[in-house]
Amino acid sequence: MTQQKKGSYMKDAVSLLGATVPILGLNAAVYAGFFLVAVVWFGVWAAITFFVAKLVPAAAWICVIIALGAGGFAWRMARRYLLYMVKGAHIAAMTEVLLGRDVPRGAGQIQYARDIVTRYFKDVSVLFGLDALINGTVKAFTGTFVRIINFIPLPGDFQRLIRIVQQIINRSLSYVDEAILSYAIARREENVWNSARHGIVLYGQSYKPILFTTIKAYLIGKAFSLAFFAMVLVPGLLIATVVGKQAIEMQSIITIIAFIIAAVGGRLLELAFYEPFALAYTMVTYHREIEGKQPDPEWDRKLQSASESFRKLIGKAEEAGLKAGDKVGLPQAAPAGAGVSAAAEAPVVEPPRR
Numbered sequence: 001m002t003q004q005k006k007g008s009y010m011k012d013a014v015s016l017l018g019a020t021v022p023i024l025g026l027n028a029a030v031y032a033g034f035f036l037v038a039v040v041w042f043g044v045w046a047a048i049t050f051f052v053a054k055l056v057p058a059a060a061w062i063c064v065i066i067a068l069g070a071g072g073f074a075w076r077m078a079r080r081y082l083l084y085m086v087k088g089a090h091i092a093a094m095t096e097v098l099l100g101r102d103v104p105r106g107a108g109q110i111q112y113a114r115d116i117v118t119r120y121f122k123d124v125s126v127l128f129g130l131d132a133l134i135n136g137t138v139k140a141f142t143g144t145f146v147r148i149i150n151f152i153p154l155p156g157d158f159q160r161l162i163r164i165v166q167q168i169i170n171r172s173l174s175y176v177d178e179a180i181l182s183y184a185i186a187r188r189e190e191n192v193w194n195s196a197r198h199g200i201v202l203y204g205q206s207y208k209p210i211l212f213t214t215i216k217a218y219l220i221g222k223a224f225s226l227a228f229f230a231m232v233l234v235p236g237l238l239i240a241t242v243v244g245k246q247a248i249e250m251q252s253i254i255t256i257i258a259f260i261i262a263a264v265g266g267r268l269l270e271l272a273f274y275e276p277f278a279l280a281y282t283m284v285t286y287h288r289e290i291e292g293k294q295p296d297p298e299w300d301r302k303l304q305s306a307s308e309s310f311r312k313l314i315g316k317a318e319e320a321g322l323k324a325g326d327k328v329g330l331p332q333a334a335p336a337g338a339g340v341s342a343a344a345e346a347p348v349v350e351p352p353r354r
Contacts, residue, residue, distance in 0.1 A: 009213065009288065013280035019097045022109040023090045024276055030086055031272035034078070038264045041071055046257050064256065081124060087178070087279075088127055089113035094280055095182045098287055120185060120192050130184070130196055133316070134177045136309025137200050142169060144306040145204070146211065169211065172218035176203060176210065178279055179286035186287070193317035194329075200310065201295035203286070204303060213285040217278035224274045229266030236262045 017024055045067035053060035093113040096103045104112050121127040146169065183199035184192045203210060236258035303310045 009284045010281060012284045013277055016094045016097055016280040016284065017276060019103065019105075020090060020093045020109065022105075022107055023086070023093050023113060026110055027086050027090060027276060028272045030082065031268045034075070035265055035268045038071070038075075038268075039261060042067060042257050042261055042264075046254065049257075068260065080128070084127065085114070085117065085124065088117045088121070088181075090276060091178055091182050091279070091283070092116040092185050094283060095185045098182075098283065099186055116185060120188075120190070126192070127181075129316075130192060130313075131177055131181065133309045133313040134180050134196055134200065135173065137303065137307045137313065138173050138176050138180075138203070139170065140307035140309060141200075141204060141207070141303065142173065142211075145302075146207070168218060169215060172211075172214040175214040175217060175278055175282035176286075179203075179210070179282045182283050183286070183290075191317055191320045193313055193320050197300075197310075197313055197317055198295045200303060200313075201299045202290040202293055204299045205293055205296055206286075206289040209289050210282070210286050214278075214282050217281050221270060221274050221278055225266050225270040228269035229262050232265035232269070233259065233262035 045063055049060045049063040049067075052063055089110060090113065093103055093109055093116075096113075096116070103109060117127070121130070180196055180199040180203060183202070184195035187195040187198070189195045237255065239258065304314065
């Protein structure tokens with residue numbers, strides 16, 4: 001892997017986004033809809049809180065707690081079933097582009113990508129189940145094999161800083177999960193559990209540059225999130241100040257609601273406009289770093305001993321293989337330089353330049 005090739009990963013990620021603009025637009029539209037719903041939701045609860053506060057001032061805080069609790073639950077459920085399908089379609093489309101396959105350029109790209117997701121993952125429960133097992137395995141791998149000292153040579157008394165770095169690593173792992181899902185799509189194997197097994201083993205063999213990318217993407221994302229938060233907060237505080245002059249007793253609650261809306265808005269802007277890039281960046285790094293490699297049985301054994309999730313994943317793969325009458329396990333060695341493309345029977349090419 002040449003340095004020049006590694007240096008092009010970020011540029012390739014931008015090219016992937018350029019080639020999947022229809023799904024990128026859908027992603028942004030969905031998050032914009034969620035922001036409008038959030039504004040209406042918290043606006044309604046602000047009005048309820050205003051009237052409740054006039055009758056029982058202490059009860060106003062109960063309204064804020066209900067608004068946050070119910071809103072958070074609804075957000076998690078909606079994002080689980082709606083947004084992840086949009087993200088799954090985006091992963092599928094970018095994977096196809098990354099492997100040089102023909103992908104529709106217009107609105108048909110959305111249906112094309114959704115068809116890929118439904119073909120290999122059958123329904124939402126399979127997608128979530130697979131992602132959960134990948135996530136559990138990657139976290140177990142990180143806890144067992146990744147040492148902070150490999151990334152930052154710190155003296156032993158920097159324990160607090162080491163813990164912070166470890167938390168950053170753990171929170172960046174969702175990008176790795178999605179890159180492995182991309183590998184499962186790239187293989188075009190009906191048994192996605194078996195494909196994911198191979199993808200995890202290949203990650204273990206090449207984890208350092210991939211994990212560096214995810215950490216970098218995560219930290220940049222937090223900077224963007226803070227900027228988006230400030231961008232939404234300023235007009236929110238101005239509105240809170242104007243409204244608060246009319247209801248002094250409600251000013252503190254209105255200000256809190258403005259902060260909540262700003263936090264939600266900032267996060268949604270990050271998810272709509274930055275996270276697709278972070279995902280593309282990680283996918284490119286993952287596919288390039290595993291290129292020319294085959295899953296190592298020794299790493300497979302290490303992961304089985306380290307992760308219950310990985311053992312469950314193998315069980316799912318074997319169960320799916322029995323139903324289909326397919327052989328399950330690690331693939332036979334491929335010719336040197338074949339990499340993921342050998343398994344997918346399609347050439348790995350540089351993403352189209354825009």
